[in-house]
Amino acid sequence: MNFLPYVVAAWLFVVGLYGIITSRHLIHLIVCLAVVQSSTYVLLLSIGYRTGAGAPIFANVPPGTPAVDPVVQALALTDIVVGATVTALLLALAVQVHKRRGTLDPNRLRSMRG
Amino acid sequence: MSINALPPLPVVLPLSVAALLIATAPRLPRRVIDLLAIATALAVAILCALLLVRSLDGPIVYWFGGWLPRDGIALGISFVIDPFGAGLALLASVLVVASLIFTWHYFDEVGVLFPVLTLTFLGAMAGFSLTGDLFNLFVFFELMSVAAFALTGYKIEEEEALMGAFNFGVTNSIGAFLVLTGIGLLYGRTGALNLAQMGRTLASAPADGLVIGALVLISTGFAVKAALVPFHFWLADAHAVAPTPVCVLFSGVMVELGLYAVLRVYWTVFAGVLAAHEDRLRPLLLAAGSLTVLVGGVMCFAQAHLKRLLAFSTISHMGVFLMGTACLTADGLAGTGLYVLAHGLVKGGLFLAAGILLNRFESVDENVLRGRGKLLPAVGVLFTLGALGLSGLPPFGTWTGKALIEDAAADLGFHGVSVILFLSSALTGGAVLRVCGAVFLGWGHKENEEGKTPKYQEKETKKKYTRTPLVMIVPVGVLFLLALLAGLWPTLKSETVRAAARFENPQGYADGVLEGSAETLLAVGPKQPPPSGFLSSVTATAGAVVLALTALFVRRLPQSLRRNAWRVGHPALAVLRTLHSGYVGDYVVWIIVGVAMLGGLCAWRFG
Amino acid sequence: MSERGRLLLFVAGAAGFAALLLWGLAGLPAFGDYRGPYGDVINASAVAQRHLTNMASAINFDYRGFDTLGEEYILFTAVTGLALLLREIRSEIEEAPRDASPNRDASDRSDALRWFGLMLAGFTNLFGLYVVIHAHLTPGGGFQGGAILGTACLLVYLAIGYRAFRTVSPKVLMDFADATGAGGYALIGLGTLLAGGAFLQNMLPLGQTGDLLSAGTVPVINLVVGLEVSGGFILMFAEFLKETRKPSREKDA
Numbered sequence: 001m002n003f004l005p006y007v008v009a010a011w012l013f014v015v016g017l018y019g020i021i022t023s024r025h026l027i028h029l030i031v032c033l034a035v036v037q038s039s040t041y042v043l044l045l046s047i048g049y050r051t052g053a054g055a056p057i058f059a060n061v062p063p064g065t066p067a068v069d070p071v072v073q074a075l076a077l078t079d080i081v082v083g084a085t086v087t088a089l090l091l092a093l094a095v096q097v098h099k100r101r102g103t104l105d106p107n108r109l110r111s112m113r114g
Numbered sequence: 115m116s117i118n119a120l121p122p123l124p125v126v127l128p129l130s131v132a133a134l135l136i137a138t139a140p141r142l143p144r145r146v147i148d149l150l151a152i153a154t155a156l157a158v159a160i161l162c163a164l165l166l167v168r169s170l171d172g173p174i175v176y177w178f179g180g181w182l183p184r185d186g187i188a189l190g191i192s193f194v195i196d197p198f199g200a201g202l203a204l205l206a207s208v209l210v211v212a213s214l215i216f217t218w219h220y221f222d223e224v225g226v227l228f229p230v231l232t233l234t235f236l237g238a239m240a241g242f243s244l245t246g247d248l249f250n251l252f253v254f255f256e257l258m259s260v261a262a263f264a265l266t267g268y269k270i271e272e273e274e275a276l277m278g279a280f281n282f283g284v285t286n287s288i289g290a291f292l293v294l295t296g297i298g299l300l301y302g303r304t305g306a307l308n309l310a311q312m313g314r315t316l317a318s319a320p321a322d323g324l325v326i327g328a329l330v331l332i333s334t335g336f337a338v339k340a341a342l343v344p345f346h347f348w349l350a351d352a353h354a355v356a357p358t359p360v361c362v363l364f365s366g367v368m369v370e371l372g373l374y375a376v377l378r379v380y381w382t383v384f385a386g387v388l389a390a391h392e393d394r395l396r397p398l399l400l401a402a403g404s405l406t407v408l409v410g411g412v413m414c415f416a417q418a419h420l421k422r423l424l425a426f427s428t429i430s431h432m433g434v435f436l437m438g439t440a441c442l443t444a445d446g447l448a449g450t451g452l453y454v455l456a457h458g459l460v461k462g463g464l465f466l467a468a469g470i471l472l473n474r475f476e477s478v479d480e481n482v483l484r485g486r487g488k489l490l491p492a493v494g495v496l497f498t499l500g501a502l503g504l505s506g507l508p509p510f511g512t513w514t515g516k517a518l519i520e521d522a523a524a525d526l527g528f529h530g531v532s533v534i535l536f537l538s539s540a541l542t543g544g545a546v547l548r549v550c551g552a553v554f555l556g557w558g559h560k561e562n563e564e565g566k567t568p569k570y571q572e573k574e575t576k577k578k579y580t581r582t583p584l585v586m587i588v589p590v591g592v593l594f595l596l597a598l599l600a601g602l603w604p605t606l607k608s609e610t611v612r613a614a615a616r617f618e619n620p621q622g623y624a625d626g627v628l629e630g631s632a633e634t635l636l637a638v639g640p641k642q643p644p645p646s647g648f649l650s651s652v653t654a655t656a657g658a659v660v661l662a663l664t665a666l667f668v669r670r671l672p673q674s675l676r677r678n679a680w681r682v683g684h685p686a687l688a689v690l691r692t693l694h695s696g697y698v699g700d701y702v703v704w705i706i707v708g709v710a711m712l713g714g715l716c717a718w719r720f721g
Numbered sequence: 722m723s724e725r726g727r728l729l730l731f732v733a734g735a736a737g738f739a740a741l742l743l744w745g746l747a748g749l750p751a752f753g754d755y756r757g758p759y760g761d762v763i764n765a766s767a768v769a770q771r772h773l774t775n776m777a778s779a780i781n782f783d784y785r786g787f788d789t790l791g792e793e794y795i796l797f798t799a800v801t802g803l804a805l806l807l808r809e810i811r812s813e814i815e816e817a818p819r820d821a822s823p824n825r826d827a828s829d830r831s832d833a834l835r836w837f838g839l840m841l842a843g844f845t846n847l848f849g850l851y852v853v854i855h856a857h858l859t860p861g862g863g864f865q866g867g868a869i870l871g872t873a874c875l876l877v878y879l880a881i882g883y884r885a886f887r888t889v890s891p892k893v894l895m896d897f898a899d900a901t902g903a904g905g906y907a908l909i910g911l912g913t914l915l916a917g918g919a920f921l922q923n924m925l926p927l928g929q930t931g932d933l934l935s936a937g938t939v940p941v942i943n944l945v946v947g948l949e950v951s952g953g954f955i956l957m958f959a960e961f962l963k964e965t966r967k968p969s970r971e972k973d974a
Contacts, residue, residue, distance in 0.1 A: 069760030133904030264802025305757015327745020710737025
């Protein structure tokens with residue numbers, strides 16, 4: 001239990017990469033990239049967790065109550081925004097590719113070779 | 115506003131102007147938008163030059179939000195400006211000015227979008243070079259990448275362009291996730307995001323699996339951006355399809371920033387804790403650099419597509435830069451810094467010249483262009499100058515950088531480095547010289563090359579110009595002139611060596627950032643390049659010329675020699691070319707293999 | 722590379738990669754045992770220093786406000802990039818795209834969907850504004866609230882259709898919101914710089930902890946960020962939804 005979240009993060013990273021490498025559809029590939037990204041969310045948020053502590057919001061509790069680390073939460077927020085934007089750009093590219101070629105199979109769509 | 119308020123401006127100014135342009139775009143004429151963008155980039159260049167001069171004697175530390183560190187704990191984000199960071203930001207802004215002037219006639223159909231993306235790209239590069247906080251580095255890394263992805267996919271009608279941008283996006287995102295995982299590990303151990311504070315905390319305990327794992331993850335993540343082998347596959351694809359002014363920025367400074375990040379993180383965070391392992395780290399990095407140099411150089415020479423050729427030459431030079439910094443001494447780092455500066459200027463000029471050819475003849479294939487360059491003698495002269503500068507001919511700045519690197523390596527006893535540097539200059543310089551001979555003099559035969567260049571029509575501007583417009587040719591000349599100046603400037607070398615010594619001083623860095631104390635400046639005496647530096651550079655250029663002529667007039671060689679060379683070289687080259695398949699799955703596999711191998715090597719040597 | 726070769730190479734590489742990851746992760750403190758100084762220092766001192774109660778917002782918009790500026794600009798740049806990548810080119814206006822499927826127009830929405838969607842859109846708008854305004858007090862902030870506001874417009878699309886979506890979110894207004902939000906954040910920082918402080922220093926009066934108007938510049942920055950994020954997301958949706966309409970038949974708002 002002590003290291004399980006970290007193992008989950010490692011697993012997500014590796015399995016997402018597997019998905020990217022064996023993908024037959026660009027949209028699926030982009031979602032696999034999102035899976036790889038989610039491994040970083042899991043890692044960051046697990047690092048900041050403190051057993052028995054509450055959320056770092058002191059609206060109803062006095063400051064000084066045990067709370068989890070707010071820094072990683074801020075980092076994860078930035079990470080999510082970054083992920084959303086990169087996903088959007090990649091999806092736009094996929095849309096355009098589909099309009100030109102009618103296929104989204106990365107095996108048949110290659111950039112320059114050699 | 116005193117001079118103390120300068121540090122945020124190189125970042126905030128281009129970003130604000132970019133937002134302003136979007137808000138007012140419908141009402142502004144095209145020319146005003148372009149002029150505003152160019153003026154902003156110029157202003158950034160001036161600001162960076164000011165910061166550079168100010169930082170020569172000591173780092174400029176700026177805390178955002180007014181959050182000064184307390185008891186050695188950093189609460190906010192800091193900019194820590196030293197000559198290397200300010201110099202890279204300055205290089206970036208100079209290249210942006212050149213490319214914006216070049217695009218005066220470009221991109222009519224997208225109007226304001228191109229300058230806006232370029233300005234955010236500039237702001238991101240400036241922030242990336244100046245920051246002293248690891249997560250801030252990551253944020254600017256992503257901002258740089260997002261702007262770059264969008265700019266690469268500009269030609270949405272071409273499948274190759276879209277897939278090139280897609281491959282770029284996927285591989286660099288994976289690099290970013292590797293970096294972020296490393297940041298997570300380091301944060302878990304040190305509880306800090308400030309580079310100086312992290313370094314101090316790590317140095318108080320011996321290196322263990324977490325430290326080495328974080329080092330490998332962060333280094334390989336940034337190595338994807340830096341296009342080191344085997345993380346380099348995306349670069350050639352992206353360069354071949356991105357608009358030429360964008361390639362100037364990619365090859366000239368963006369890729370080099372990847373290596374800068376590795377160095378900055380190493381020398382502030384890891385150098386303290388890994389100080390005892392330096393001797394074992396050096397050969398590892400030198401070998402990695404040699405691999406990059408050779409793969410890049412060979413692939414460069416085998417290309418017929420001019421932009422792809424220049425892209426592979428960038429990869430080869432990145433290997434040289436890695437080798438220079440792998441010496442882990444002030445001389446090696448200083449040599450790399452000078453070489454990066456001059457290389458960025460020369461490579462930028464070469465890409466712009468290629469853009470002139472593309473605009474005139476609607477092709478960048480060496481075979482298609484053969485002989486047609488005779489109509490553009492001025493461009494031909496400039497192109498040849500650039501090729502010579504690329505091969506490190508004195509007195510270009512590339513020569514001083516190369517000589518320093520060779521010195522640094524020789525001082526440590528690694529004499530093979532000179533051979534690798536010779537090969538890099540000969541292969542890359544030779545390839546560009548070969549193109550000069552083919553395009554501008556009409557030499558060589560059409561069947562020489564077996565390059566598989568795409569058949570699609572390249573068109574970057576709406577109009578075709580019968581006379582090369584001044585705005586296209588003047589930036590090329592100015593960039594080459596600056597590269598020459600970099601080699602001739604008297605105090606540049608000694609100041610760079612001094613700055614490099616400070617760069618490689620983690621304790622001094624930490625003290626300066628967290629306590630604000632003036633570091634003890636290490637006195638480093640100026641060194642004249644010994645005659646061997648001059649000789650070896652001239653030899654390298656001569657080698658480039660010989661290679662170029664051999665390739666152009668290969669038919670005149672005896673039949674048996676050609677057949678034997680073919681039998682030996684062809685299979686290896688064919689394998690190398692198949693590996694560059696254009697398929698993103700292959701690229702990602704190589705990234706993972708690279709991380710695993712570096713991890714394994716580090717674990718074996720330091721674990 | 723062949724499929725088999727690639728897969729074998731991946732398995733070998735992934736095994737090494739996983740081993741490296743696990744070796745590094747093993748050095749972390751156990752799950753639930755957060756030790757580091759950064760979070761604790763902020764938890765202990767932020768309420769007194771800045772009169773706010775949401776620590777994550779404190780970090781995002783005060784202590785590490787410069788990071789958030791960069792993050793906001795990532796969104797801004799991505800929206801600009803999307804406009805570049807999904808722009809209309811001449812050949813598209815003249816002929817249908819190769820992947821257009823005929824006879825598959827969207828069916829008319831049912832009354833229940835229309836009614837419920839609009840009601841939900843109104844409520845979502847309100848909720849989004851609430852999240853943005855209370856950033857320094859309760860969980861939420863400019864980014865979260867802005868995303869919710871963007872979703873409200875998307876509900877209009879789902880309930881009624883593309884035309885209605887464009888009517889409630891005209892392009893000029895959204896461009897303006899996006900740019901003003903992004904530039905506004907930078908201008909706040911420049912403002913504090915001109916006023917003699919550091920960039921993005923919290924210089925407005927801090928007020929009482931728990932009040933709506935407290936924590937100095939934090940609520941102001943949140944409004945600006947909410948503006949930018951909502952404008953940005955709506956522009957993003959609009960760019961993608963533009964692809965679904967019939968070519969050259971429907972002119973943009």
